Amino acid sequence: MQLLFADQLGPHFDLGGEILLPEVLGQFSKRRYHRQKAHLILYALRSRALDPGVHVVSVDSYRDLDTSCVTQAISPTSRPMLAFAQSRGIALEAPRGFCSSRLDWERSRGKGYLLETFYRNQRRRLQLLMDGAEPEGGQWNFDHENRKPPPKGGLGLPHFEVLENDVDVAVRATLDELERTGRASFIGIDAPRKFAGTREEALSALDHFITHQLPLFGPYEDAVHDQEWVLAHSMLSAPMNLGLLDPLEVVRAAEEAYVRGDAPIESVEGFVRQIIGWRDYVWHLYWDFDEQYLDLNELNAQVDLPTWIQELQSSDVESRCLSHTIDAVSKNAWAHHIQRLMILGNFGLQRGLNPRQLNEWFIDAFVDGTPWVMPANVIGMSLYADGGRMSTKPYAAGGSYINKMTNLCGGCAFDPKVRVGPNACPMTAGYWNFLDRNETKLRGNPRMNQVFAGLRKLSDRAELVEQERNRKSF
Numbered sequence: 424m425q426l427l428f429a430d431q432l433g434p435h436f437d438l439g440g441e442i443l444l445p446e447v448l449g450q451f452s453k454r455r456y457h458r459q460k461a462h463l464i465l466y467a468l469r470s471r472a473l474d475p476g477v478h479v480v481s482v483d484s485y486r487d488l489d490t491s492c493v494t495q496a497i498s499p500t501s502r503p504m505l506a507f508a509q510s511r512g513i514a515l516e517a518p519r520g521f522c523s524s525r526l527d528w529e530r531s532r533g534k535g536y537l538l539e540t541f542y543r544n545q546r547r548r549l550q551l552l553m554d555g556a557e558p559e560g561g562q563w564n565f566d567h568e569n570r571k572p573p574p575k576g577g578l579g580l581p582h583f584e585v586l587e588n589d590v591d592v593a594v595r596a597t598l599d600e601l602e603r604t605g606r607a608s609f610i611g612i613d614a615p616r617k618f619a620g621t622r623e624e625a626l627s628a629l630d631h632f633i634t635h636q637l638p639l640f641g642p643y644e645d646a647v648h649d650q651e652w653v654l655a656h657s658m659l660s661a662p663m664n665l666g667l668l669d670p671l672e673v674v675r676a677a678e679e680a681y682v683r684g685d686a687p688i689e690s691v692e693g694f695v696r697q698i699i700g701w702r703d704y705v706w707h708l709y710w711d712f713d714e715q716y717l718d719l720n721e722l723n724a725q726v727d728l729p730t731w732i733q734e735l736q737s738s739d740v741e742s743r744c745l746s747h748t749i750d751a752v753s754k755n756a757w758a759h760h761i762q763r764l765m766i767l768g769n770f771g772l773q774r775g776l777n778p779r780q781l782n783e784w785f786i787d788a789f790v791d792g793t794p795w796v797m798p799a800n801v802i803g804m805s806l807y808a809d810g811g812r813m814s815t816k817p818y819a820a821g822g823s824y825i826n827k828m829t830n831l832c833g834g835c836a837f838d839p840k841v842r843v844g845p846n847a848c849p850m851t852a853g854y855w856n857f858l859d860r861n862e863t864k865l866r867g868n869p870r871m872n873q874v875f876a877g878l879r880k881l882s883d884r885a886e887l888v889e890q891e892r893n894r895k896s897f
């Protein structure tokens with residue numbers, strides 16, 4: 424019998440034969456998950472359990488699972504689960520659910536950890552968006568055509584929607600009962616499920632994205648609009664991370680849309696890059712960087728997560744970029760990449776939030792959060808806690824970036840251009856304060872020369888640092 428893990432739910436994980444699928448409700452007692460994340464996991468698992476040949480067993484923890492009938496499994500996606508499977512002597516097949524094997528990674532990544540080298544080699548190896556040996560469209564990267572600010576009225580694109588069913592009703596009852604009896608406590612609000620949790624739903628979500636959103640994905644991938652929470656994003660990370668969609672079928676569908684002339688190269692290339700590039704890249708980094716990576720703290724960031732982040736209390740923050748993002752996470756258990764990196768991550772970097780705490784929070788609060796996806800995104804990319812093992816400089820930005828890429832500053836109590844005074848923007852002041860605090864550590868980095876030259880020219884530097892030292896709220 425095959426042991427199936429809860430993120431291996433699609434057909435590409437099926438080895439043929441009977442399947443043992445554990446439902447481990449005890450996991451919801453150990454951590455404070457977002458309610459909608461817990462719902463999606465349980466919904467996906469119980470829906471898969473309806474297939475013939477799948478035997479569900481309910482246990483409180485993996486330790487209690489009887490694996491005497493299990494002969495095989497596909498390698499799980501985290502170190503603790505791998506250790507569990509190995510301790511039970513289960514024969515493990517190589518991991519699936521990504522576009523490259525470990526050997527492909529070794530061969531494609533080049534000498535360092537440069538995403539661009541790996542990505543181009545992936546394109547060549549998979550012959551994806553290639554015209555012989557040359558990239559389709561004559562260049563590897565269309566960034567200069569992308570990165571547009573949001574149009575005033577938003578994009579007006581329909582996003583994928585789910586129709587709840589009887590399984591959702593049962594899941595909701597289970598989660599209510601866990602809460603009522605004190606066996607679990609969730610963050611975020613309960614709401615109708617938004618993300619695909621079955622193979623059929625995942626295929627519809629993919630089709631919806633390719634038809635309606637992919638053409639505008641590239642130009643607006645970095646934009647934030649206060650009236651549209653999805654914009655042209657695919658909402659496919661959750662079904663891909665649950666194993667319901669094979670990422671290769673996702674990128675091939677995007678390539679086909681390009682070949683048909685239904686989507687422009689800048690959008691299709693931008694989307695393909697996210698999946699065969701970034702997604703596979705952070706997966707391999709999880710295995711390259713060991714468990715100690717989670718304890719790295721190059722910038723000595725020791726501030727505990729504020730309650731408004733932990734509990735998703737958007738009304739406790741005045742800064743519109745922060746309150747809007749926290750509100751989105753509370754309502755949807757999701758926010759798009761720029762909200763995660765340039766608003767939440769940037770805030771964490773500026774204010775010295777503890778890297779391990781922020782890493783764990785992202786895993787619990789986001790519907791697509793997993794142990795493998797987070798370290799490179801949070802410890803590395805967002806917080807620079809690894810001292811630059813995966814990015815050449817910190818992703819720090821002030822209010823002017825947020826003002827350019829969002830429509831949030833207009834309605835904010837603060838002014839993105841002001842750094843000192845009652846209406847000083849916490850993101851702008853936070854940016855300069857971050858540079859001031861870390862000048863000694865970072866000034867050796869040639870990519871930071873220009874910003875440190877700017878810092879040294881600030882006439883109000885001492886006043887700004889004092890203001891931020893005393894800041895109690897955002």
Ligand SMILES: Cc1cc2nc3c(=O)[nH]c(=O)nc-3n(C[C@H](O)[C@H](O)[C@H](O)COP(=O)(O)OP(=O)(O)OC[C@H]3O[C@@H](n4cnc5c(N)ncnc54)[C@H](O)[C@@H]3O)c2cc1C
Pocket residue numbers: 655656657658659660661663664694697698701702705758759760761763764768785786789791792793796797800801804805
């Ligand atoms: C701080 C932080 C936390 C993140 N947490 C998660 C997470 O919990 N789970 C997750 O899957 N992604 C995570 N990401 C990456 C990215 O933000 C999400 O994959 C994306 O926002 C999901 O929405 P989408 O499916 O609509 O993506 P789209 O914008 O439509 O992008 C397409 C796909 O590209 C992949 N992708 C793009 N960037 C990344 C990346 N940096 N790492 C991994 N995959 C990527 C995802 O599979 C995504 O579905 C995180 C990024 C940051 C900076």
Ligand code: SF4
Pocket residue numbers: 742743744745821822823825826831832835836837838839848849850851
């Ligand atoms: S003014 Fe500053 S705090 Fe307000 S939304 Fe803009 S960047 Fe955020």
